[in-house]
Amino acid sequence: MADQDKKSKKGKWGRRAFMITGGVVGGGLVVGVGGMLWVNHKIKQYTGEGMGAGDSLNAWIRIAEDNTITLAVPRSEMGQGVYTSIPMLIAEELEVDVQKVKIVHPQPESPYANTFLLTGQPRNVYKGMTLMEKIASVLPVVGTGGSTTISDGYDTLRAAGATAREALIMAGAQRWGVDKSECYAEDGHIINKTSKEKLTYGSLAADAAQIKVDKIPTLKAQKDFKILGKPVRRLDIPEKVDGTAEFGIDARPEGLLYAAIRHPEYLGGTIGSVQNIEEVEAMTGVKKVVVLKDGQGVAVVADNSWRAKNGALSLEVTEESNGHEGLSTAGVAAKMKSVIANNEMIATPESEGDVASVIASEGNQLIEAEYLVPYLAQATMEPLNCTVHVHEDRADVWVGHQAPSVIRDKVAAITGIDGANVTINMKYLGGGFGRRAEVDFVIKAAEVATVMKGTPIQLSYTREEDMRYGMYRPAVMSKFRAAITPGGDIAAWENKMALQSVGHSSMMRIMPSQAPDPKDDPMSSEGAAHLPYAMGSRKVAFGDLDLPIQVGNWRSVGSSQNGFFTESFIDECAAAAGKDPYVFRKNKLADHPRFVAVLDKVAEISNWSEPAGDNKFRGIALHKSFGSIVAEVAEITKVGEKEFSIDNYYCVIDCGRTVNPDTIEAQMQSGIVYGLSAAMYGQITIENGKIVEGNFPEYEMVRMNVTPHITTHIMEMDEYPTGVGEPGTPPAAPALTNALFAATGERIRELPLVKHGYSFV
Amino acid sequence: MAELKINGKSINVDVEGGMPLLWVLRDELDMTGTKYGCGVSSCGACTVMIDGVATKSCTFPVASAAGKEITTIEGIAKQGQLTAVQRAWIEHQVPQCGYCQSGMIMAAEALLDQNPEPTDMDIDESMTNICRCGTYQRVRQAIHSAAKLRANEAELLG
Numbered sequence: 001m002a003d004q005d006k007k008s009k010k011g012k013w014g015r016r017a018f019m020i021t022g023g024v025v026g027g028g029l030v031v032g033v034g035g036m037l038w039v040n041h042k043i044k045q046y047t048g049e050g051m052g053a054g055d056s057l058n059a060w061i062r063i064a065e066d067n068t069i070t071l072a073v074p075r076s077e078m079g080q081g082v083y084t085s086i087p088m089l090i091a092e093e094l095e096v097d098v099q100k101v102k103i104v105h106p107q108p109e110s111p112y113a114n115t116f117l118l119t120g121q122p123r124n125v126y127k128g129m130t131l132m133e134k135i136a137s138v139l140p141v142v143g144t145g146g147s148t149t150i151s152d153g154y155d156t157l158r159a160a161g162a163t164a165r166e167a168l169i170m171a172g173a174q175r176w177g178v179d180k181s182e183c184y185a186e187d188g189h190i191i192n193k194t195s196k197e198k199l200t201y202g203s204l205a206a207d208a209a210q211i212k213v214d215k216i217p218t219l220k221a222q223k224d225f226k227i228l229g230k231p232v233r234r235l236d237i238p239e240k241v242d243g244t245a246e247f248g249i250d251a252r253p254e255g256l257l258y259a260a261i262r263h264p265e266y267l268g269g270t271i272g273s274v275q276n277i278e279e280v281e282a283m284t285g286v287k288k289v290v291v292l293k294d295g296q297g298v299a300v301v302a303d304n305s306w307r308a309k310n311g312a313l314s315l316e317v318t319e320e321s322n323g324h325e326g327l328s329t330a331g332v333a334a335k336m337k338s339v340i341a342n343n344e345m346i347a348t349p350e351s352e353g354d355v356a357s358v359i360a361s362e363g364n365q366l367i368e369a370e371y372l373v374p375y376l377a378q379a380t381m382e383p384l385n386c387t388v389h390v391h392e393d394r395a396d397v398w399v400g401h402q403a404p405s406v407i408r409d410k411v412a413a414i415t416g417i418d419g420a421n422v423t424i425n426m427k428y429l430g431g432g433f434g435r436r437a438e439v440d441f442v443i444k445a446a447e448v449a450t451v452m453k454g455t456p457i458q459l460s461y462t463r464e465e466d467m468r469y470g471m472y473r474p475a476v477m478s479k480f481r482a483a484i485t486p487g488g489d490i491a492a493w494e495n496k497m498a499l500q501s502v503g504h505s506s507m508m509r510i511m512p513s514q515a516p517d518p519k520d521d522p523m524s525s526e527g528a529a530h531l532p533y534a535m536g537s538r539k540v541a542f543g544d545l546d547l548p549i550q551v552g553n554w555r556s557v558g559s560s561q562n563g564f565f566t567e568s569f570i571d572e573c574a575a576a577a578g579k580d581p582y583v584f585r586k587n588k589l590a591d592h593p594r595f596v597a598v599l600d601k602v603a604e605i606s607n608w609s610e611p612a613g614d615n616k617f618r619g620i621a622l623h624k625s626f627g628s629i630v631a632e633v634a635e636i637t638k639v640g641e642k643e644f645s646i647d648n649y650y651c652v653i654d655c656g657r658t659v660n661p662d663t664i665e666a667q668m669q670s671g672i673v674y675g676l677s678a679a680m681y682g683q684i685t686i687e688n689g690k691i692v693e694g695n696f697p698e699y700e701m702v703r704m705n706v707t708p709h710i711t712t713h714i715m716e717m718d719e720y721p722t723g724v725g726e727p728g729t730p731p732a733a734p735a736l737t738n739a740l741f742a743a744t745g746e747r748i749r750e751l752p753l754v755k756h757g758y759s760f761v
Numbered sequence: 762m763a764e765l766k767i768n769g770k771s772i773n774v775d776v777e778g779g780m781p782l783l784w785v786l787r788d789e790l791d792m793t794g795t796k797y798g799c800g801v802s803s804c805g806a807c808t809v810m811i812d813g814v815a816t817k818s819c820t821f822p823v824a825s826a827a828g829k830e831i832t833t834i835e836g837i838a839k840q841g842q843l844t845a846v847q848r849a850w851i852e853h854q855v856p857q858c859g860y861c862q863s864g865m866i867m868a869a870e871a872l873l874d875q876n877p878e879p880t881d882m883d884i885d886e887s888m889t890n891i892c893r894c895g896t897y898q899r900v901r902q903a904i905h906s907a908a909k910l911r912a913n914e915a916e917l918l919g
C-alpha cells in the first residue's frame with residue numbers, strides 16, 4: 001500500500017494522481033461485470049480514487065500482498081447497515097471472512113452508480129446495460145436512498161466477488177501449472193485439490209489483477225450461502241461504542257474554522273442587509289461575517305462553533321418576507337380543502353370503472369372521510385453540516401451525504417474548480433432520512449469556504465436552523481369516498497389528494513434537469529394508487545399546491561402519509577361493513593398470496609383471534625413500499641381518559657431474500673419508532689409566514705419510556721430482495737390509530753395525536 | 762483559563778468561562794466523541810459524567826467544571842478493555858447511525874453506577890436521551906445485559 005495517502009485521520013485513501021489506461025479497469029476483472037459500460041468511459045469516469053485501482057482486482061476489491069482485503073462501500077452509512085451488507089454480498093462469492101475486511105468509501109464514479117435509483121429495476125449482470133442504466137452510470141448517479149442499496153447491488157456485488165474469485169483461481173492454477181478445475185477458493189485461499197497445497201489470496205492478487213475473466217461465474221444458490229441470510233455483526237459498531245466513529249461534524253482538518261448560519265426566517269424570505277457586521281466581527285473568536293448569495297443567509301466564521309453561533313445570533317438583519325408573511329398552517333389546510341372541493345386535480349394515476357356512478361347507485365352504503373397530515377422535519381440526530389477546504393485548484397469536502405456525485409458537481413459549480421479535482425471524504429451520517437440527499441448545507445459551506453479560500457470551513461446548522469430551514473415532508477390532505485355493498489365488498493373507492501410535489505421540489509434543488517413536473521411525480525401517489533385490495537371501481541387523483549415551502553424526502557416519502565390514509569380508511573370500510581379488520585382485509589386480497597401470507601403471519605404472532613385482555617386493544621395495518629410488504633399490529637392499554645400505553649408492536653416483513661436479518665429486525669424497530677414519533681407528536685407549524693418549532697422537545701420524539709416492545713418476523717422467501725430501510729414506517733401510524741379506534745370509537749383522521757388530547761405513558 | 766480534569770488527565774483551556782463544556786471538548790480539544798444534538802439539555806447526545814453524575818455538557822459552563830472529574834466516552838474503556846456497557850452494546854448490536862450512542866452509553870454507565878440492577882421502570886426514568894433511529898429496545902436489553910456482566914465481574918474480583 002505504498003500509494004496510500006494517509007492524510008485523513010482514519011487512513012482512508014485520498015486522491016491518487018493516476019488514470020486508468022488500457023482496455024481494463026484496475027486489472028481486468030471488471031470488464032465482465034454486468035457488461036459495464038463505464039469501462040468505455042474509464043478515463044473520464046473512473047480514476048479508481050479511493051480504491052487504489054492499480055493493483056485492485058476490480059472497482060470493489062483490492063487485495064494487498066499482506067492479505068489485507070479492502071472493499072469499496074460506495075453507499076452512505078446512515079444507520080441502515082450498508083457498511084456491512086455491501087461487504088457481505090461481495091464476501092459471499094469472494095470466499096473471505098467479512099469480519100476481517102477493510103472498508104473504503106470510494107469517490108463517486110461510474111462503477112458505483114446506483115442504477116436501480118433511476119430504473120427501479122435490478123441489473124441483469126449477464127447482459128449489457130439498458131439505456132437508462134448507461135445514463136445512470138455515465139452521469140453517474142451515485143446515491144443512497146429509496147431503500148435501494150440491496151436491490152441495486154444484490155447481483156452486481158456478488159458478481160464482482162465471483163469474478164475476482166475466478167481470477168484468483170486462475171492465477172493459482174497458473175502458478176501450479178494445473179487446470180483451473182483443479183483449484184477452488186476457500187476462506188481467503190486458493191486450494192489445489194490434488195496436492196492440497198494452499199496459496200493465500202495476497203500471494204496471487206498481483207497475478208489475478210492481470211487476468212481477464214470473460215464470463216461471470218454462476219452465482220451461488222440461496223441454499224449454499226455461508227454469509228447471506230445469517231445475522232452478521234455490523235462492521236461499524238465497534239467504533240460507534242467508543243466515540244471514535246467520525247461523522248461529518250467530527251471532521252477536524254488542520255486549521256479548521258467553524259461557521260454558523262442565520263437563514264431567512266420567513267418561508268420564501270430573503271435577507272436584505274446586515275447592520276452590524278463590524279460589531280460581530282469584533283466578537284471573541286469571530287473571524288468573518290459572510291453574506292451569502294441571493295439573500296439566502298448570513299454566516300459567521302469563528303474559531304469555535306459556540307462563538308460562531310453567538311455571532312450569528314447577534315447579527316442584526318433586515319428581512320424581506322416577499323409577500324409570504326400571511327402564510328399559516330390553517331391557510332395551507334384551507335388551500336388543500338379548496339383544491340379538492342373544486343376538483344383541481346392535475347393527475348389521475350389510477351382510474352378503473354365509473355366510480356361516480358357506482359357511488360351514486362342505490363343499495364350501497366356510502367362512506368366519506370377527509371384526512372390530513374402536517375409538515376414534518378426529518379430531524380436527523382446529527383444537525384446538518386459540511387466541511388469544505390478550497391485550495392487554489394482543488395477542493396476537499398468532508399460530509400455525510402446521500403448523494404456524493406451530486407454534491408461534487410455542486411461544489412465544483414460554486415468554487416469554480418473542476419469536478420475531477422473535488423474530493424469527497426464520505427463520513428458516517430448521523431441519520432439521513434432523505435434530508436441528507438439535499439444540497440443546501442453543502443452549497444452554503446462551499447460558498448463560505450470560497451470566501452475563506454485556503455482555510456477549511458465547517459458550516460453547521462444549529463438545531464434551530466436545522467429544524468426551521470427545512471425540506472419538509474409535505475402537509476397532505478386526502479379525501480375518500482367508498483361504496484360498500486350489503487355483502488361487505490368495496491364496490492367503489494375514490495381518493496383525491498392535495499399536496500406539494502416532493503419530486504419536483506427536491507429535484508429542482510438537487511438535479512434540476514431531472515425534476516419532474518408535479519403531475520408526473522410518482523411519489524405523490526405512491527402507496528395510494530394500485531392498492532392490492534379488491535375494490536371494484538377506483539379512482540386516485542391528486543392536485544398541486546403552489547407554496548413557497550420547500551418539501552423533500554422524508555423516510556418512506558409518499559407512503560409516509562398514504563400508508564396512514566389508506567390503511568385508516570380501509571379500517572373505516574371494515575367497520576362500515578361490520579367486519580373484523582383483519583378478516584376484511586384478507587378477504588380482499590385473493591389475488592395476492594404474498595400479502596395474505598404476511599397478514600396471516602402478523603395475525604398469528606399477535607394472537608389476533610384471541611381477546612386482547614382487559615383494557616387492551618389492537619389495531620392492524622398492511623402496506624407495501626419500496627417493494628416490501630409489511631404488516632403491523634399495535635397492542636395498547638387504556639390507562640386513563642385518552643391516556644394509553646403502547647405495549648407491543650408485532651411486525652412481519654416480506655422483503656424477498658435477506659442479507660443481514662439482524663439489520664432487518666433493527667430497521668423494523670427503527671421504522672416503527674420513526675412512524676410513531678410522527679403519529680404521536682410530529683408537526684411543523686407555520687404562523688405568520690414563519691416556522692414555529694425550533695428544537696426538541698417542541699418537536700418531540702418517541703423516547704425510551706413510550707417505546708413499545710417490538711416483535712419482528714421476517715418471511716423466508718427466495719425472491720429478489722427489496723427495501724428494508726423505509727417500509728417499516730408507513731404501517732406504524734395506522735396500526736396505532738386503528739387500535740385507538742377499537743379502544744375509543746374515535747376515528748383519528750388528522751395527525752398528530754397530541755392535537756386530539758391523547759397522551760402516552 | 763480553566764484547569765480541567767478530563768479522563769484522568771489535567772488539561773488547561775483558555776476560553777470564556779461561559780462556554781459550554783461540550784464546545785471545549787469538541788472544538789478546543791478535538792475530543793469529538795461527545796456530540797451536539799440540541800444545545801438545550803433535551804436530547805442527551807452531549808452526555809458526559811461530571812463527578813460520576815450524567816450531565817448534559819451542552820449547557821454546562823466550563824467554569825463550573827473546573828476541578829471536577831470529567832469523564833467522556835473516550836475515557837471509559839480502561840487499558841483498551843471495553844466496559845461492560847460497551848460490550849453489551851456490541852452484543853446486542855445497538856447502534857444504527859450511532860450519533861446518539863455516546864450519550865446513551867454515558868447515561869447507561871451513570872445509571873448502572875448508581876443502580877446496579879435497574880428495572881424497566883428505572884430505565885424508562887433515567888434514559889431520556891433521544892435516538893432518532895429508534896434503538897431504544899436494544900438499549901434496554903443491553904442495559905440489562907450490562908448489569909449482569911458487571912455483577913459477574915464484581916463477583917470474580919471478589
Ligand code: FES
Pocket residue numbers: 796797798799800801802803804805806807808817818819820
Ligand atoms: S446537545 Fe446537550 S442535550 Fe442535546
Ligand code: FES
Pocket residue numbers: 079381430431856857858859860861862891892893894895896
Ligand atoms: S443510533 Fe441514530 S440517533 Fe441513535
